[in-house]
Amino acid sequence: MTTAAPALSKPAAIDPWRRKARLAEWGQRAVLLVASLLVLAYALGPVVWLVVSSVEDEAEIVSVPPHWLPRRPTLQNYRAIFETPEKTVTYETSSHKDPAAGGYIPSTAKNLLPGMANSLEVAFAVVVLNLLVGVPAAYAIAKIRFYGRSAAVYSILATRVVPDIALVVPFFLIVKKLGLVDNILSLIVTYLAITVPFTVFVLVGYFEALPDELDKAARVDGCSRWQALRHVFLPLAVPSLVAVVLFSFLASWNEFLLALMFTQTTASQTLPIVVASFASDFTISFSFINAAGVIAVVPPILLALVFERYIVSGLTAGAVKG
Amino acid sequence: MARIRFDRVTKRYGNVLAVDELDLDIRDREFVVLLGPSGCGKTTTLNMIAGLEELSAGDIYFDDDIVTFVPPHKRDVAMVFQSYALYPHKTVRDNIAFGLKMRGHRATEIEQRVRDAAERLRIADLLDRKPSQLSGGQRQRVALGRAIVRQPAVFLMDEPLSNLDAALRISTRAEIKALHQSMRTTFVYVTHDQAEALTLADRIVVMRDGLVQQTGTPDDIYERPHNTFVASFLGNPPINYLPGALDRSNGTVRVRCGDFAATLPPALAAKLSASGDVLLGIRPEDVTGAALALADGVIAGRVGAILPSGSDQYLEIRVGEADYFFRVDKKAHYRSGDAALLALDPTRLHLFDRSSGRSLLYGA
Numbered sequence: 009m010t011t012a013a014p015a016l017s018k019p020a021a022i023d024p025w026r027r028k029a030r031l032a033e034w035g036q037r038a039v040l041l042v043a044s045l046l047v048l049a050y051a052l053g054p055v056v057w058l059v060v061s062s063v064e065d066e067a068e069i070v071s072v073p074p075h076w077l078p079r080r081p082t083l084q085n086y087r088a089i090f091e092t093p094e095k096t097v098t099y100e101t102s103s104h105k106d107p108a109a110g111g112y113i114p115s116t117a118k119n120l121l122p123g124m125a126n127s128l129e130v131a132f133a134v135v136v137l138n139l140l141v142g143v144p145a146a147y148a149i150a151k152i153r154f155y156g157r158s159a160a161v162y163s164i165l166a167t168r169v170v171p172d173i174a175l176v177v178p179f180f181l182i183v184k185k186l187g188l189v190d191n192i193l194s195l196i197v198t199y200l201a202i203t204v205p206f207t208v209f210v211l212v213g214y215f216e217a218l219p220d221e222l223d224k225a226a227r228v229d230g231c232s233r234w235q236a237l238r239h240v241f242l243p244l245a246v247p248s249l250v251a252v253v254l255f256s257f258l259a260s261w262n263e264f265l266l267a268l269m270f271t272q273t274t275a276s277q278t279l280p281i282v283v284a285s286f287a288s289d290f291t292i293s294f295s296f297i298n299a300a301g302v303i304a305v306v307p308p309i310l311l312a313l314v315f316e317r318y319i320v321s322g323l324t325a326g327a328v329k330g
Numbered sequence: 331m332a333r334i335r336f337d338r339v340t341k342r343y344g345n346v347l348a349v350d351e352l353d354l355d356i357r358d359r360e361f362v363v364l365l366g367p368s369g370c371g372k373t374t375t376l377n378m379i380a381g382l383e384e385l386s387a388g389d390i391y392f393d394d395d396i397v398t399f400v401p402p403h404k405r406d407v408a409m410v411f412q413s414y415a416l417y418p419h420k421t422v423r424d425n426i427a428f429g430l431k432m433r434g435h436r437a438t439e440i441e442q443r444v445r446d447a448a449e450r451l452r453i454a455d456l457l458d459r460k461p462s463q464l465s466g467g468q469r470q471r472v473a474l475g476r477a478i479v480r481q482p483a484v485f486l487m488d489e490p491l492s493n494l495d496a497a498l499r500i501s502t503r504a505e506i507k508a509l510h511q512s513m514r515t516t517f518v519y520v521t522h523d524q525a526e527a528l529t530l531a532d533r534i535v536v537m538r539d540g541l542v543q544q545t546g547t548p549d550d551i552y553e554r555p556h557n558t559f560v561a562s563f564l565g566n567p568p569i570n571y572l573p574g575a576l577d578r579s580n581g582t583v584r585v586r587c588g589d590f591a592a593t594l595p596p597a598l599a600a601k602l603s604a605s606g607d608v609l610l611g612i613r614p615e616d617v618t619g620a621a622l623a624l625a626d627g628v629i630a631g632r633v634g635a636i637l638p639s640g641s642d643q644y645l646e647i648r649v650g651e652a653d654y655f656f657r658v659d660k661k662a663h664y665r666s667g668d669a670a671l672l673a674l675d676p677t678r679l680h681l682f683d684r685s686s687g688r689s690l691l692y693g694a
Contacts, residue, residue: 221415224382227402228409228486229476230432235403239428243419 055305062086062299069295085299088113089120114286114293120300122274123282127261128307130192130278134199134260135253138207141200142252143245146211147237151223161212167205172265175201180269194270195278199263203256210255214248215241250318258308279304332392332406332483332516333358334379339388341374341540348374350540351388361510361517363527366537367563372520375537376486379518381405392483403432408477409486412493414469416461416476422448423457426475433480447479467498474506478513485510487519491526503529524564528552536560544693556693558682561611567644570612570654573684576605584626585610585681588650592627595677601691602681608690611680614644614657620673627676633668645670 056076061069062085064078148154149161179198188194218241226236242249264280271277277285283300286292334356341349349371356362364372377383378390381402389398397405408429416425423444430440448454451471461469470490477485487506491499507530510517521527527534528548536543536551536559544556555561561569574587583599584591587610594602620628634646634653642657647670656672664670681690 219413219415221411221413222417224377224380224402225409225411225415225417225476226428227382228380228407229429229480230403232401232403235432239432240417 058298058301058305061295062302064295066293066295069298085293085296088117088296089299089303114296116282116285117296119274119277119282119285120279120303123277123279124303126192126274126276127279130195130199131257131260131307133192133196134203135256137196137200138203138252138256139249141204142207142211143242143249144237145204145208146215147233147241149208149212150215150218151220152233164205164208167201168209172202176265176269179266183270189270190272190276191270192276192278195260195263195267195276198266198270199256199260203259206259207252207256210248210252211245214245218244247318250315254311254315257311261304261308334484334516334518335391336375337389337391339375339378339390340386341371341378341383342386347540349378352540352542354535354542354545356516356518359514359516361507361519361530361532363519363521363531363534364537365521365524365527365534365563366543367522369539370537371540372522372537373488376409376488376518376520379484380407380409380486406483407486408480408482408484409488410473410477410490412489414461414473414493416469416472418461420460421457422453422459422461422464422472422475425461425472426457426479429476429480443479444475447475450478451475466493466495467502470494470498470502474509478509481513481515483515485513485515485517487517489521489523490519492521492523499526506530524566528564536563538563553678554689554692555680556689558609558611558687561680561682561689565613567614567655569680570614570656571682572610572612572649572652572654573607574610575607576602576681578605585679590629590649592674592676592679594679598677598679598681598691604683604690607684609682609684609687611682612654612656612674613678613680614655616678617656617658617672617674619658619662620671624673627674629672629674631670631672633664633666633670636664636666647672 057074060076060078063081063083064075065080065082065084068075068078068080149157175198179201183189183194183198186194188197222240222244223236226240227233231239262280263278264284267278267281268284271281274282279300283297283304286297286300334354336352336354339349339352340347352371352375354375364375366372374383378385381397381400381404385398389396391397392405417428420428426444426447427440430443435443444457445454448457451474453468453471453475456464456468456472461472464472470493473490490506491502494502503526506519510530519526519530528551531548533545534548534551535545538559544551544560546554551560552564555564558571572587572590574585577584577586577591583594583602585594585608617629629647629649631647631649631654634648637644637646638660641660643660643662643664645656645658645664647654647656658664658672679691682688683690
């Protein structure tokens with residue numbers, strides 16, 4: 009036989025406390041919500057304006073207060089980029105329209121798509137070569153004891169503290185000696201010099217965090233070093249590989265300084281150079297520049313969306329051992 | 331099946347000597363345990379058999395072939411690691427099958443062998459799980475499965491039981507021993523746990539600072555240690571040492587330690603050539619409670635702590651200025667502070683040189 013527990017009657021004195029606690033909880037949530045909205049607005053505001061203004065004309069873009077929703081949406085900038093790449097625009101042909109009224113296209117508009125192609129080629133090559141060079145290098149440094157190992161690690165680290173601008177002149181001299189000026193190879197080679205050390209650095213951290221015994225087990229199980237890398241380490245390193253892919257892609261996609269030095273024509277000019285050239289024309293069309301900007305951010309965003317679920321774990325990989 | 335022979339093998343890491351001119355002959359199908367404290371070179375020795383460490387000098391032979399420069403994936407060895415080192419991204423099935431796949435076996439054969447190994451280790455129901463979904467004991471079995479499925483010529487184990495809890499460790503020990511008997515292959519097993527070594531080994535190799543201290547059957551190592559290191563490393567609680575002196579008169583040899591003296595039996599006395607200062611070693615279990623304070627072979631002391639161990643009890647006995655541990659029958663009643671008389675078995679005495687620690691009775 010069991011005795012029923014006496015019904016718990018709520019003492020009246022507890023209620024005000026409970027109400028207070030609930031209020032505090034709601035207050036906390038509200039503060040967090042407002043704070044995150046602020047951060048969101050700060051981060052996304054410029055992007056939203058970029059996209060919105062790319063479908064506005066020059067007059068609307070400078071209106072005060074700014075129009076967050078275009079009143080006269082137009083695709084003229086995109087049409088200019090995709091449909092009339094061959095249209096010759098000069099001061100004479102463009103000036104019979106008032107630039108402020110829109111419809112103005114910079115003289116270098118036709119360079120945008122070739123520039124984008126160059127950018128993609130460079131970025132793709134840099135990503136692939138980064139993996140081809142960085143992965144074996146990192147595995148060797150992390151898991152094989154060889155003479156010069158720590159020297160290799162330190163020299164790789166040392167290259168990361170040299171600012172890129174200090175390398176511009178030496179790089180230019182080398183590129184010129186190699187006859188690679190105005191050739192995308194010059195960009196691929198120099199971007200690799202900048203990105204490979206970072207790639208190796210990130211991957212070494214990740215591989216070192218994987219136990220040595222895993223490597224030994226694989227090799228006793230019948231793997232050569234290459235097979236151990238392929239069958240055991242690479243599948244485990246996917247998050248950090250994604251981080252490396254994104255980093256090297258973005259680094260070469262966004263790079264400006266070296267590209268400005270080494271490129272001269274559409275044979276090798278990348279997107280940042282072409283977009284920058286729009287601002288040095290007779291008249292500047294900001295809405296057109298913004299349309300170009302939208303096109304420029306599409307590939308990185310697509311890449312980020314594809315790899316989204318790996319990004320955070322990849323960037324923190326190797327940060328904490330064990 | 332393989333015999334493994336070390337010919338003056340040395341391994342150096344920079345200035346650190348990990349293994350020093352090791353000569354060792356492991357017979358085909360033998361179960362050899364490398365025993366020693368951490369840093370003694372036992373794991374390095376194991377890794378050199380596997381090919382995971384390069385030799386600084388010397389050669390290793392499998393049967394009559396030099397394998398010194400053969401990479402691990404071309405040696406017919408399998409290894410079980412302390413951390414198990416299961417591939418986290420593969421299922422249990424793929425973990426076990428991996429070694430066979432890498433060696434190019436046919437899929438049907440792999441499936442059959444994985445199933446056999448899994449059934450033998452009672453993990454057949456776990457084949458589709460990932461290692462992260464297994465308990466420590468199950469992971470350990472998968473690691474064993476990964477090794478036995480290959481049916482290697484040499485089976486290497488690097489402290490495979492040290493991450494298991496005490497009960498599981500004892501039962502797995504028995505299984506490993508059974509495995510050795512059924513697989514009929516050479517086992518080399520590394521541990522720092524003397525109990526593991528004594529139960530499993532056909533032969534124990536005791537190592538310290540890269541040097542082999544003694545090689546022998548578990549009985550040899552325990553009963554006839556060649557030096558104080560081996561004597562202390564095996565046995566729990568460890569052997570007691572009493573500084574003493576040898577005393578020869580009328581053809582008998584006596585060892586005298588302060589108030590206590592014992593006459594050596596003729597069989598032991600005959601082995602002794604030295605005299606003078608020695609270290610007398612008495613294992614805790616080599617005494618019995620004595621009724622009378624005889625002049626010969628009875629230690630008199632005072633009981634300190636009493637440590638019951640379930641089946642026996644250990645007494646901390648203070649003799650003069652030093653404390654010793656002895657094991658006595660559980661039925662004997664002692665109280666802390668009591669005077670205690672313990673008769674020692676003179677046939678089981680150990681005598682060591684005081685400066686070198688070398689045994690005066692056993693060994694070279």
